[in-house]
Amino acid sequence: MQSKSRNPLEKDVRKKRKPYVHDQKKRNEILCQGFSKDKIPSDLDAIIVGSGIGGLTTAALLAKSGKRVLVLEQHDQAGGCCHSFIDKGYEFDVGIHYIGQLNSPTINRTLCDQITEGQLEWEPLNPDYDVVSIGFGEENRKYLVKTDLQEWKNYLKTEFPEERSGIEKYFELVLSCNKSTTLMGILKLTPLWLVKLVLWTGLLKRFTKLWSKVFLTKTMDVVNELTTNKDLQTIFTYCWGDYGTPPSRSNFNMQAMLNRHFSECGASYPIGGASEIAFSIIPVIEKTGGRVLVRANVTEITTRGDKVCGVKVEKGGDKIEILAPIIISSAGVYNTFQSLLPKELSSKSYFTDIARTLKPGVASMSIFIGLNVSNDEIESKKQNVWSFPVNNTDQAALDYFDLSAEEAMTAEVPLLFISFPSTKDPEWANHPGRSDKSTLALVTLANWEWFKDWKDKGVKKRGDAYKELKDCIGHQMVEHTLKLFPELRDKIDYVEIGSPVTNNHYLAAPHGEIYGLDHCSERFDPLMIAKLRPETDIPGLYLTGQDILSCGFTGALFSGILTAQACLGRNVMADLINLHKKINSDKKKVE
Template sequence: MSLAGSEAAAAAAEAAAAAAAEEAAAAEAAEEAAEEYDVVVVGSGLGGLSAGALSAKYGHKVLVCEAHYIAGGCAHAFERGGYTFDSGPSLWSGCAAPSTNPLRQVLDAVGESPEWVQYGGWNMYTPEAPAGFYAAAGDMGEWRRTMARLGDGERTVGQWDRLLEFIEPLQRAVLAVPPIALRADVGAVLTAGPYMGAMADPRIGLIGAMADPRIGLRAYLLSGTWSAVLEAAGVTDPWLRNWFDFLAFAFSGLPSDGTVAAAMVYMLAELHADGARMDYPLGGSGAVVEALVRGLRKHGGELRLRSAVEQILVDEADGRCTGVRLVGGRVVHARRAVISNAPVWQTAALLPPAARAAVRATGSAPLDASTPPTPSFVHLHLGIRSDGLSEQALSSWEKLTQPQSAAFVSVPSLLDPSLAPEGRAVIHAYLPATEPYEVWEGLTRGSAEYERLKARISQLRAAPLYAAIERFIPDVRARVDVELVGSPLTHERFLRRHRGTYGPELSAADSAFPGARTAVDGLLTCGDSCWPGIGVPAVAGSGIAAAHAVTGAGAQRELLREMRERGTLLPA
């Protein structure tokens, strides 16, 4: 063959190969363009994973898209220098065994759970008890003695007992129906109906609870603020009011006058029931995330990491949400719904301009980008030579919601030594929902000036955390192997939290929490931007609500029957 012929043959082969490559690329693009799921979840926080795993359990084809390289959102865990750190939750309860806790009910529904260890309470440091006291869970005798010592003796204890008597019928009403039996449509007759008093013992049914004449007079309080309940019960003792402000703030980022009463009624039932214990997942919060991911995948769902959503797609003709477009251009269609686990501000920003305008016109709360955020956090993650003892510290009652006033300190390696190398301990300390974003605003990442300012600000803002730890480990600074300071900018960058916020400042005093459904047909929300609000049980509950919004009551009823037969549904 001549040289010219060889060149022609080579050119022809190259052209054929190029054509084949183009054809393959076109086929791949077509396949990607045709990619369809029943449900697409934006974000893999506990709410998104709960919604995704439960939807998959119901038989839906589910895809969870996560921008980060680690699943879990604010509950993810990470490793540095041989230590495993929790990024968020440090207080867990109602999770070690079947219970009415929404997270536990999701785990039981999908048949997965981490291993749990339990402990009896935590230490606190307050103005009345600078040497600290033990906040016992589930031991009312010990707790009454503590209240009498720190408060006004029998007056404090008497008001506590009067409050428990006042809320007892409210607790029965709140606990009468399993969270996983709830739904927001007429199908609730099928799923929650058996709990309306038709059970063998009507005293455990909702009708039995509501038949209590005290409920009729007090039921309205459940949708109001916790402070309104305290006032109605005649709780005026300063120590008790401070204690409840602490619990409410730890739960929701707001004090008693902004925290929904139903959540606090539930929390007290969980913390102070006879024999109640606190829980901690072996492996840290990441083990809870892994259990939810296992549940998602076991039932056919998919999780894609490093898959940021660029836009939530809305059909211009009928205004229905049809799917998402990922960064890079891939389109994923959702036949039934898109469930956004992103905070309200990010969800609103992901909508096309026309849809945003329509949402603004309706004033739809779940997508209202004008919703005020709560302040942010400062986290201090330490790996130290082990000598730590305590789990909680609080510096001042009076300034509970002020910047740098309340410090939470946990030492999870006391419960799970695998979180740290031998002879070492993990400490997670944080200032919760009190850190102003403005202190950090305007720092440009990556510059030398940024690093200098960050180091100086971090040292100043982390000082109260070190002070809290030094109460029980005076030489902690000399013991440090690993030190990591997380700021509002850390929350903003890695967790995609608007201004690094803990969550939306939706006060029970002046607003109703929005539900899962939005003004955009086919777009649902879950997480802390909708009902029931901020906190681990709450966001899991929001995931349940979102999953049930795309699932028929018949399938839900079948799941309840299955869980009841396995002995994992409470109340049964």
């Protein structure tokens, strides 16, 4: 593939966005193309396992370079965590709540425009895109999170005048690692032997401060040195649920990257809902003869000698082998090296050792609530609420994860993400039958051990014990929310609870996690960063998705760039940077 590659990002392909029309039939035709033998393209250049944003981005970039790519998705809808579901007239996103760096001409926006042909638009959230809520009732304190870091810093100094020094230092640390993502990408694309040599000689430390003491320190340790005020500590670390690792175990660099992510141009939401993402990307893949097929359960990556050569898809009791010179797994390190590859081959790979060394991210619980009133009637804002019963969120979370399943059924959840997705979408009310409906989404973290005994049971066939556990934790989440929004109690019309087992079934998350490998401090060791790369030590096998960069939409999005670069043998990141500069230069000339 490498010798024939061409620039996938050589021109500005943005087009005037077509007027938005909600066409569910057309959306299903694009997103739900079921797998069958007759739909498999011939002369494939690559097969991608999994249709999350990492897999779709990789596929789109390869397609724009002229390659024919087949994307296989085990679920009945493409998109991974970008998919949505509809029930009783309500539509819910399962994983997209807000994304940064898409409301202005950033390089992230340029990339998204390229892989969607400019047909995906983003709606800005409030400048105060998050609210940190601590405690309930008369003890409740609410603090705003502002887009502009300087404004947020000044606001916190007003709220905590006695903590000015610690606040100033915190934001200095956040800004001091602003080049970390670039360096992470370089380490992943530099030959591993050279990375080891550079680390051994200590040269990396001479040219960057990114692995100085503070960035090797756990988030909670950094924050403890800055302030003893528990409310302020909670605010500094409030969004650790966005990567799923408690502050006492996470690397400060990860926390700083997340704080900066929204600071350039705020948070945004895909107009039309999360499924518009895959809906806009798939036609790009199809232009060169590729396909994105669902209900395609890949059971094995096949090999010839020590090289991968294809995959096997289970269909109707048969296993259909599909061949291609390049196999790209967007299914995560665990699934790829513990389940899909033959044991005799995976055992030779250092990625198998990584799968044993790094823990999975924390599992999650989600609740999707339909409200029988319009967005206007609930007066919700385009922002999210992060609610904590107490201001010692790290210890509260660790204590919660240590509970037994029986204890968790009656325990207060230590962290709850509360969002009103329908409010964020300006097209919501234009969908047929939704003018008098709105939606509420709740997310918390959970312990996989509580649920793992039901992972092999079918949907709706997990029995009363499972339902009782899921419903009891769900009840705690709903009651937690109603303490903050009591006016919603008589407006709840629909409730669907998703457990870690739900994530396992629909997202193929082996431990019910939504962020892949745990974002612990060990993962951000320079050598581990370099090892978690798109090109594996097995010929023909590549990885993409959040495990090789970082979690969330943006981490997986840019993993697609890294994987396409490794497969094509050309500097696709430089292609993107050059195109981005040209687009902005042309725009300035017009202005």
